[in-house]
Amino acid sequence: MVDEGYVARTAVLTAPLSFDGESQEDYRAPNLLQRILGLFRNIRPGSDLTNFQLPPLFNIPKSQLQCFGEPLYCTREDMLSRCCRAESPLERLTSVVGWSISIMRPLIFGVAPYNPILGETHHVSKDNLNVLLEQVSHHPPVSALHATDDRGELEMIWCQHPVTRFYSTSVETEVHGKRQLKLLRLGETYVMNSPKLLIRFFPVPGVDWVGNVKITCQGTGLGAELCYRGPSLIGRNRRTIKGKIINLSSSKTLYEVDGHWDSTVTVKDVSNGKQKVIYNAAEIMSGLNAPQVKDSKGVLWSESAVVWSEVSGGILSKDWDKAREAKKAVEEEQRKLKRERDSREETWVPKHFTVSHDEENGWDCSPIEKSVPSAPIHVPFDS
Template structure:
């Protein structure tokens, strides 16, 4: 839960993670690999790192909640609109595949976003697309996302529960939770999962998305199976993706998908061998614009860019003492608020989502509102 005493701080917004993001980062501390291995020296292999706290030296100046939202609202091309406007079910499924790939952003080795605090929110608009996120659980960490575009009649509902584990020379994060894209005018719902995040320390440091993604649409009977492949020790297959678009009833392959998710991805029609580019990363996730506050009075006290504003200022100015003390203060305040709730026997209830969890289906986050309102923070168009 966010304390309302923090509402005197102003929002600090930074450029989204993008294809050229690593070139723009100049606030990283030196000797990161040595520092990281030092932090993990006493951590056992296989340990869950969910509650592992990083000092600001290893943080980028934004919350994980913001990074999660950026994957939906920060694109140069309107890939979501393309999903709605494609004429045939097969073209729409192909567009959904491209959109799902666009959510995978190149990450920066050695640094990570802040772990969101309970009740933290992030509310941003890009044109008619309004996106609202809320941290609905802290232990375990669960983030919920709801996005709507009333003009295009589309809705996105995501529930994200990352579970990072340490394996000696790497950290592997499984991203649990269902992702849904609903094309309301067509009555179609596309359900998908997320790949894993792999952070390697040795022999060559790096960050990659790896693993299998399955996309299904029961209404059209079409689906896709994608595999994000880990690079070899000599760097081959870096950021590569292979897969297929299939007829779910017959399991017949209709298109073969191949390429690199940080450059171009193609789909080849197996009937005639014709090939087309379905995703171009340079056109979609490069040169992304930083969100801007359009209505300072409408920014919630729980907004990520407000909650972490002083920590972000410390990181951006490389004032590590300020960043460390401010971050420590926020974390200690959250622990105190939890103790107060526990003493009163209270259970935290999210403001914007109804949340449930069971062993079979995991976490499920249902938006309380039918439509997300326009936000006080906007992404400018090119």
């Protein structure tokens, strides 16, 4: 939870990661691999790194909440509108598959976003889409997302609980939680999971999304099974994706999915062999603009870009002492607030979501409000 007694700070917003997983700035430290291995020298294989705090030298100047929300509002093409306006259930499922691939953004090897603090929020609008995120738990880290459009066509409700483990030559993050995309006027709900994030140190350092994703729509009886694959041991076949679109009741394959999620992905109609492109990374992720503050008075104290502004400023100027001290101040403030809550025997309650958890189903989040209002931070139209 963010203390409103903080001195007012300016929101620091940076450009989204580009098509190649790079940024307009190179945040990576010299001798990067050696520095990373030094961090993990005394950590046992299999250890949980979920709450591991990185020094600012290994951070990019944005929070994980921002990285979680960016794929929704930082796109060149409006793929969500395609999902809403496709004429047939099969065309809509195919459009949803293409959109789901577009939210799997490449990341930069050797650096990571900040771990969000409890109660941190991120609220951004682009065109008619409004996106709101909140960190609803800190130990363990759980993030909730709610997005709606002004036309009343769609709603997204996501809950994300990452678990990160160290395995000697790699770090693997398993992303638990359900993602729902609702096409409101059609009464269709598409439910999907996330692949795993794999950071490899050897033999070729890199970051990839790997594993299986299922997308289902019980209303139409259609679904998809996708498999994200990392490169081979010699670095070939990078970022491939294969899968199929099926009839859920019969398991009959209707389309085959094939391609690379950092270039193009196609579907092939198994009945006639015809192919079409459903995702083109260059069209979706090139020339993206950074969010901008449109209404400075409306920006919440809990906004990610405000909470971490001094840390981000230090990273951007490569003033590591400033960044380190600023990050320490944020973390110490959180520990202070937790001690105060504990002394009063208070339980922290999220502002924007109702949260539930059980051993069988894990974490789940429901938005308190029906729709997300327009945000004080907007993404300008892409040039």
